Amino acid sequence: MDVRTFWLAGRPATGETDLTVTNPHDGRAVGRYSVPTDAQVEEAVAAAHAVSREAAALPVHVRAEALAHVSRRLAARADEIAHLITAENGKPIFWARGEVNRAVSTFRFAAEEARRWSGQAQRLDTEPAAAGRLAYVSRVPKGPVLAITPFNFPLNLVAHKVAPAIAVGAPIIIKPAPATPLSSLVLGEILAETDLPAGMFSVLPVQNERAAALVDDPRLPVVSFTGSAPVGYSIADQVPRKHVTLELGGNAAAVVLADADLDWAAQRVALFSNYQAGQSCIAVQRVIVEQPVYDAFVERLLPAVAGLVTGDPADEKTQVGPLVSEAAAERVEQWVKEAVAGGARVLAGGTREGATVAPTVLADVPHDAKVACEEVFGPVMILQPAASIDEAYAMVNDSKYGLQAGVFTRSLDAAFRANRELEVGGVIIGDVPSYRADQMPYGGVKDSGIGREGVHSAMEDLTYEKVMVLTGLSL
Template identity: 35%
Template sequence: MNIDSKVKSEVTKAALVGGKWVDGHAGIFEVRNPHNGSLLHKVGRCDASDIDAAVAAARKAQPGWAALSVIERAQIMRRIHQLFLERAEPIAQMITAEIGKTITDSREEVFEYSAPSWGKAAEEILRHRGLSFPSTQERTTNKRLVMNHRPLGVVAAITPYNFPTDISSIALAHIAAAGNCVVWKPSEYSAVSCAMLADVFKDAGLPDGVINVVQGLGDAGAALVDHKDVDGVFFTGSTTTGRKIAEKCALRPHLLELGGDGPFIILADADIDAAVDGAMNGCFYYSGQVCTSAERLLVHEAVYDEFVEKFTKKARALKIGNPANEDTEMGPLCNDATLGRVKAHVADAIAKGAVVEQIGKEEGLYYPATILKNVTTDMLIAKEETFGPVAPIIKIKDAEEAIAIAHQTGLGLIASLWTRDLATAWRVGEALPHGSVNINETSNYWDQLAPFGGTGLSGVGRELSQWFLETFTERKLLVFDLGGDIKYNRRAEGGW
């Protein structure tokens, strides 16, 4: 491995290009532990020339990789799955050190989500079906129309810090399984945990150049998107950055998973105890730094007091502290930018009349678990994604008001709806403008074999399972005329 996290004087290599770790040409950046601010790593930083080299390596490797049989590619994906599981514990510990995710949740990420993605991609590519079509344009049995799929070529993958090995593994595994080669730009906040994952690839037998890594800041990601030899782009991150990427990808396939507004709707007939448990997960899992977090709790006036009382009591029992401790339930925020946005949203809400209760204290990147009552829709926290451990509670009169509020942000990733009435659940679920609506389930729930993605400002396309393959392959139609002595009238409708 190129990494020794105990030797802070050494600089982690900047790029994996054609199977070799190399230095970058843009200096270094630092990765610090959000728990205590200590220096974890110095990491080499890539510039445009490093991006050029990585894209060239991917372009060189792609024809040979695509020429392998589907079963050969699937076998390599399965080997990555197995080797990843063998190395999962140290990778989980590195995730906790780099981004402040609790060790319990880091283990969940690597063992339950990240490693199995490679095995699932193997199964998906083995079952990626083509189609055949009848001849409808002519009165003949000579025609055969067959559609199959071909890889795009070179795909850029730009991934976030909050699920550093999960979101990247889902993307990389399916993109590569389809016969593409990849240039991957991980988040600068999780550089070494992602580099540890990248070391698995070669050891599992992935050919050199199939997945290349470039470390760096936003300029490296921008250079990758701008590159003329990149054929498609996968990005998970902010709506602001996603909009810029979409503008640059007008004639290239792209899959963008962006921000969420997380309406968490609790109607009068809801199971309040279950809703409280769901809201605790929705608001405080990984300190709220999840695109599917419960960003707004819309609670019916008939159960408002009961919900707030029970939710507040449960929040007061949260164990907040060092994410490396086995019993910690919530750790710090990852970085100063996230902390600044959370503080600004809470301050704006208080200035406009919200009543605040906080559990824990603010210190460094630690921000208290925060409950806001009397929240109104003119507050920033009700209009923008906060991405922090805050529970803004809005009192509603009925489902129609909840639906109206849910339409206000332009975001539409995932919503959570709590009701015992099937007809209400169906009708409200259909009316919400979100890519997914979880009924009597927390917003932080998704299934790895179901489509995931948002509407409006929350993104373009769907990821996971076969939907990744649909985005990062091109449909290709082959039309055969078998010829012979059969005569037929090309005017299928019998003449003009």
């Protein structure tokens, strides 16, 4: 089996050791990759620091064309990359194809935003003392970015960090998840085909214990992290003077109000509680249903869950595959058992085979059970009746997380009320909380994170405003 190189300041490199990536479904080896040495990591950081001024001064057309090239090449290699995602992550090929298509769009959006990214003029002679003065306001990169990415979207969540950085002219060092580094290494291969300067990007597949030194390094003033809340907040605590963006977890709620289309709601909730084995920050976890339609909704939901195809992620028909590891599946299984021991009823699933957990529906779950108040990150949903819209919205907010929520309703008033009252970063009306468009602002409140992703929002996050005042002009 060939050993994949990593990317050191834009060029392929190998270290002194290599590691194997295995398929979560069947345990077979799907790839090997070389691991950077400490000296090579230092070289990558030094290169990013050294090129930062050149990167910030890159003409817009160079940045935009590099991003457009990546978008085109991802599209051309879409089938290959989708199968690679499935092999290393266990994500069903259906969802892997969707992830590649989203990454194609993410880089295309970034290319478009880079061309629109410009300063603005502001007349200052609104007061007599500022006669003849004009301000030019531009945005400047805060500096090289350290991007720490998770396993669940091994391509598109990397894209959401790389594309905005290149668009604004910020060098970036990518530390992919140890379980799923192969997709980001292919992305590095495509980035190396562009005219970006050496040092503009590195892809360093180091183990998690080596990330702390990168986080600490003063030459990387921006840290963009996607992952669990405990790790994210430990990073923020570790470097309080750095600019840290955190996209953390959730326990997303879908609210089904009495006026909802129950058939549509049941189908969407069933699918998006279990898509990618529930390993998404915005997978449906809590289902809050108004009491008058609770029984009718459950009657529709359970057959929809039973109809999902669970199995080999390489099979085009599979909708639910394995979790990223057997250890992850064992944790989910244990959380379900703890809930049942506390009085919860299993309406569907609740079983495990290797790394695969059957799509699971629970009712009567204790309020303090982990599957109710933590992020389960598995194919598990809990059903909760609500006496009224007041209670339903209060139940959504009764969580330490606040990423996104979905509200199934036909009422415009209920929709705007949800937008006003729900303590989340995004409210999806008429659909599950799992919807994300890659150009829109995305992020949460409370323990779901700090800052926003989405290409334009991330570009703003990676830069600061700089003002130049011109004096003595005839305006």
